[in-house]
Amino acid sequence: MNRFTSFAVALFVALMAVAPLFLNAYHVDVLNSIGLYGLLALSLNLILGEAGLFNMGHAAFYAMGAYTAAILNTRYQIPILWTLPLSALVAGFFALAVARPVVHLRGDYLLIVTIGVSEIVRIALVNDVFGITGGANGIFGISRPELFGFVIRQPQHFYYLIWGFVAFTIFLFLRLKQSRFGRALNYLREDEVAAEGSGVNTDYYKLAVFGLGAAWAGMAGTLFAAKMTIISPESFSFWESVVLFMIVILGGAGNVAGVLLAAFLVIGLPELFREFSSARMLVFGLVMMVMMLVRPQGLLPAKSRQFSFAELSNKGSFR
Amino acid sequence: MINAVPPVLDITPLLALQRLTKRFGGLTAVKDVSFTVEHGAVAGLIGPNGAGKTTVFNLITGQYQSDQGEIFFAGTRLNGLRTHCIITLGIARTFQNIRLFQKLTVLENVLAGCHYRMHSGLVAAMLHLPSQQREEQEAIDRALQELEFVGLRQQASALAKNLAYGDQRRLEIARALATQPRLLVLDEPAGGMNEQETEALIGLIGRIQARGITILLIEHDMRLVMRACEKLVVLEHGGKIAEGPPEQVRCDPKVIEAYLGTEDDM
Structure with a gap:
């Protein structure tokens, strides 16, 4: 990281840390939405940005997590934050189950299948599958999250819960990038045949990244359920998947900072320009088109890993 | 007889x-x-x-x-x-029409060959455990040796797509050799x-x-x-x-x- 980026990151973290102290509840709530979408987009970025797998059904995994949390909380009185690992598991295993038969599909074919899966999930929720999802009305009366005896109620409190989780996620995902696992995902994106031909088990990594991305989306779903206290199928429509897809592509697939920036723009800007009502979507669409024409690689395109001098200072020559 | x-x-x-x-x-x-x-x-x-x-x-x-x-x-x-x-x-192979990971560095390309001999998984990677760090450095060393062997050590940090054609062919060989x-x-x-x-x-x-x-x-x-x-x-x-x-x-x-x-x- 050069000095400018370190400074920018430090400034951003400092601003985010004190932001709720200076903003009203509405604006804090907008930031909370941005945080949730940022979290979802970061998880989709693993699948779409790092591994290059076209998943346009991410809302399905988000929904699995939210409903798992809501059902466990309202029916079995399990504290909502305790359901985080369970939501992750349910969403992750669901992703593995649906990805297994279709994982060999590429590009647009996979895209169509994932859209289908997310629609199946949504319609199943609307139809009150197994009589536990509450149909079109959804599930209400989800209890407030509690952390060490402190009940999280106000937007300001949720702000720290959500953005704390975002920070934790960024920390883990950046490390993942600099590892054998993260590299394997990039090999998949760049050339699947060459990856397999270099000894990388491509099917395994495709499934693993689907499972991991979905598990993270499931946890974002839990946070969403906790924040809203009421969830319904309309929160997990196809449009959500499209927005997430858009955030990742617009920001720069494979770049954490880019994805976060795009989450701010795509979720934040329409909220700020609410008074222009319908015109804002028109402008938004126009901006998207211009972006794709002038900067198709995204706002901040993915950079390849920079190895430090120490890492490269191996002196040994071969045999 | x-x-x-x-x-x-x-x-x-x-x-x-x-x-x-x-x-x-x-x-x-x-x-x-x-x-x-x-x-x-x-x-x-x-x-x-x-x-x-x-x-x-x-x-x-x-x-x-x-x-x-x-x-x-x-x-x-x-x-x-x-x-x-x-x-x-x-068995390692190269391809008739060069198949490199174009947008990754030369070193990362060779590290692909080291992949299957490494063991650290998802959790070790996310937490950067000491064993994972050691394995990572060993793989980098090994990859650099192979780059030295084919004469591309100096270009380790360059993007694969920016290499000259002949160098790309040699990089493919280095990646194959890294699988030992x-x-x-x-x-x-x-x-x-x-x-x-x-x-x-x-x-x-x-x-x-x-x-x-x-x-x-x-x-x-x-x-x-x-x-x-x-x-x-x-x-x-x-x-x-x-x-x-x-x-x-x-x-x-x-x-x-x-x-x-x-x-x-x-």
Whole structure:
């Protein structure tokens, strides 16, 4: 990281840390939405940005997590934050189950299948599958999250819960990038045949990244359920998947900072320009088109890993 | 006279193809092909365009599955194994049309070859555990050694797509070598290279052989084939028409006919 980026990151973290102290509840709530979408987009970025797998059904995994949390909380009185690992598991295993038969599909074919899966999930929720999802009305009366005896109620409190989780996620995902696992995902994106031909088990990594991305989306779903206290199928429509897809592509697939920036723009800007009502979507669409024409690689395109001098200072020559 | 008992030696060939056949719809791309590659040899697979050479390579490395016949590598049957498993057994390959990870660095490309010998998983990666860090540094060292070996050490941080054509071919070889193979399968390694680069490649092939790695290559450049290979297998229309040392093969009337046509044609 050069000095400018370190400074920018430090400034951003400092601003985010004190932001709720200076903003009203509405604006804090907008930031909370941005945080949730940022979290979802970061998880989709693993699948779409790092591994290059076209998943346009991410809302399905988000929904699995939210409903798992809501059902466990309202029916079995399990504290909502305790359901985080369970939501992750349910969403992750669901992703593995649906990805297994279709994982060999590429590009647009996979895209169509994932859209289908997310629609199946949504319609199943609307139809009150197994009589536990509450149909079109959804599930209400989800209890407030509690952390060490402190009940999280106000937007300001949720702000720290959500953005704390975002920070934790960024920390883990950046490390993942600099590892054998993260590299394997990039090999998949760049050339699947060459990856397999270099000894990388491509099917395994495709499934693993689907499972991991979905598990993270499931946890974002839990946070969403906790924040809203009421969830319904309309929160997990196809449009959500499209927005997430858009955030990742617009920001720069494979770049954490880019994805976060795009989450701010795509979720934040329409909220700020609410008074222009319908015109804002028109402008938004126009901006998207211009972006794709002038900067198709995204706002901040993915950079390849920079190895430090120490890492490269191996002196040994071969045999 | 009593036959002498053969000494206990690993006399099985490293690679053995037995009556291999591959059809694509109505087209038989490879027809009843058998040949062997001995330990430590440099063998060449030659033949006119469309003779089925690359198909044979794809059968060996598991990209295609044969319709008939068997492939043995060091006594292990390869039929039905997936490509990454075959790589794990000790066969590495390069591609006819260079297949690098274009937007990744040269070093990251070579690290792909180190991948299967590493073990750290998802959790170790996310937490950067000390064992993972150590393994990572070992892999980087190993990859740098391979880059040094092919002469690309200085370009380690460059993007693969920014390398010159000949360098890209050498990078592919470095990536293949990083898997620590026993057999290296090169698909037209001199394709698109100029005379100087080809000369350097012949030297590189010799140095790879000196490391005890067996080589099987497809090549159109006859100077390279005649100089580098100890054994040639000639394919035409998917079938084997000749096999033997280069001097013998180049005089074989069938081979001359395949390359130049018969007298009747002239």
